Amino acid sequence: MTMTREGRTMAEHSPMDYAEHEKTYKLFIAMTKWGTIGVVVLLALMAVFLL
Numbered sequence: 001m002t003m004t005r006e007g008r009t010m011a012e013h014s015p016m017d018y019a020e021h022e023k024t025y026k027l028f029i030a031m032t033k034w035g036t037i038g039v040v041v042l043l044a045l046m047a048v049f050l051l
Helices: 018-050
Strands: none
């Protein structure tokens, strides 16, 4: 378990902010989805124009 300099655990030092966690998770999922879609479109265009 990670301890801070004051001798408290990380959970005691910084309580979980679930609203911020959900916001970050939704952003991560959206960026992953659109990044994957972008790569698929790029590969399809490369297949059409370079082959």
